[in-house]
Amino acid sequence: MQEKNALNYDYSVAKCFTYATILFGIIGMLIGVVIAYQMAFPQLNYLAGEYGTYSRLRPLHTSGVIFGFLLSGIFATWYYVGQRVLKVSMAESKFLMVVGKLHFWIYMITILTAVVTLFMGISTSKEYAELEWPLDIAVVVLWVLWGISIFGLVGIRREKTLYISMWYYIATFLGVAMLYLFNNMEVPTYFVSGYGKWYHSVSMYAGTNDAMVQWWYGHNAVAFVFTVPIIAMIYYFLPKESGQPVFSYKLSLLSFWGLMFVYLWAGGHHLLFSTVPDWVQTMGSIFSVILILPSWGSAINMLLTMKGQWGQLKENPLVKFMVLASTFYMLSTLEGPIQAIKSVNALAHFTDWIPGHVHDGTLGWVGFMTMAALFHMAPRMYKRELYSKKLMESQFWVQTTGIVMYFSSMWIAGITQGMMWRATDQYGNLAYSFIDTVTVLIPYYALRATGGLLYLVGFFMFTYNMYKTMTASKAIASEPQNASPMAA
Amino acid sequence: MNMETIRELQAYGYIFLTVFLAIGLYAYIYHLYRAEKKGTRNYEKYADIALHDNIDDAPVEAISPLNKEKE
Secondary structure (H helix, E strand, O other), X not given: OOOHXXXXXXXXXXXXXXHHHHHHHHHHHHHHHHHHHHHHOHHHHHOOHHHHOHHHHHHHHHHHHHXXXXXXXHHHHHHHHHHHHHOOOHHHOHHHHHHHHHHHHHHHHHHHHHHHHHHOOOOOOOOOOOOOHHHHHHHHHHHHHHHHHHHHHHHOOOEOOOOHHHHHHHHHHHXXXXXXXXXOOEEEHHHHHOOOOOOOEEEOOOHHHHHHHHHHHHHHHHHHHHHHHHHHHHHHHHHHHHOOOOOOHHHHHHHHHHHHHHHOOHHHHHHOOOOOOXXXXXXXXXXXXXXXXXXXXXXXXXXXXXXXXOOHHHHOHHHHHHHHHHHHHHHHHHHHHHHHOXXXXXXXXXXXXXXXHHHHHHHHHHHHHHHHHHHHHHHHHXXXXXXXXXXXXXXXXXXXXHHHHHHHHHHHHHHHHHHHHHXXXXXXXXXXXXXXXXXXXXXXXXXXXXXXHHHHHHHHHHHHHHHHHHXXXXXXXXXXXXXXXXXX | OOHHHXXXXXXXXXHHHHHHHHHXXXXXXXXXXXXXXXXXXXXXXXXXHHHOOOOOXXXXXXXOHXXXXXX
């Protein structure tokens, strides 16, 4: 502690998670593009026997991008941001370094095992919670390790106040811990009754109760994995990259508590018009609409942070990525509540509008923010300037075009589908059969898949840019204060 | 307890909760501004934590006098 000059932040764990983010990003998004094309061209289902079917690949796509790409992105930024806003280095605690590395390796083993087992078709069949009980236990272990790392670093910090990003990282940790434990309560069938393989299980809840717990979990996975940690990122990276303090720190606190309270009650909107009690449905609807307020509170706070500094959008592609991310956050947090209104949901439920909504949030908000964060971290972690600004600009436009193609095609497809399902003739008979809607939707499926392909191409551009930054870019003498240095 | 009573209790609970939360929300906003006005806390300065985050930057609020001495 006395030789302060020698002390530096230690990014070794952040770097490991950065590689994982890129690896799982490629796997998850590639599978996403394949299954999107399978919707448009069903014969693609038969390319690799049972391993290439839509039903086998879909959980791999969702788990790959959520628990592979995004979780490692969250961990990478945590091991970077955490040290900086607490003003303490991982190098100051051998214990925390060991915990961090253990966290990474247990994470890698768990997720790679998840990829293999899902390919083999081993699944609990619960959406976004497909992993069987042995893997669930591994997830708990790695989550506890992350918790030790968070609170350990907080314990030895120099900065007394926890910056707003820290609040959001801690909320991610606590929120997911609670949700994951409750939704994954399962009975291992072999050990209880002798049926099935040793790794098989069934949910501890049955019927409607299972559905309610599942969507309480499912929607809050969106909250605590797709939203809360991404807000943690933007509250750090946008001010830091642009050199502007957060527009209103008080608003960030208010939005935090608003989001924490309201989000947990909104999951019922996944079960509108189903067998769950009416009040649960109404509550889900109402809380979803209220959710606009804290969501827009954070998003507007970010946009206002750029007040008087909009010129930076022209000069700095990283700011552009983050501002677009924030704008997509506003779009999807307006769209979601609209879909949760009962009368709109009567049209939208089970249609392609729903995955359309999910993807403008994930591709626009989550994906852009995560990539921008890694771009910002790279010059500081590798002490080299970013390899190519031009490539970054092209990536931005290729991916933005991809997102627009994705969600606009799914809007049209979803509303067409919903209207056709509801259409009746003058006697009240249904006007169309299910296959009629499928035929009409095929062109939109092709458009959606191509939008996804563009996004994947952009991700490869990102990967190449990051790889060249790490290996071949010009070294920088000192750490940049704000705007990340980049070669033309 | 019959269904009607349960529904009635639910309705009272709902009103109580709504009023409680609305008051809680505005009280929190009031608390934030009041603390600033009285000078007990300046929330906006915490925004600097992200901007001055080098390991040798002075903390915006150091955790203990011991650490302050070291800077």
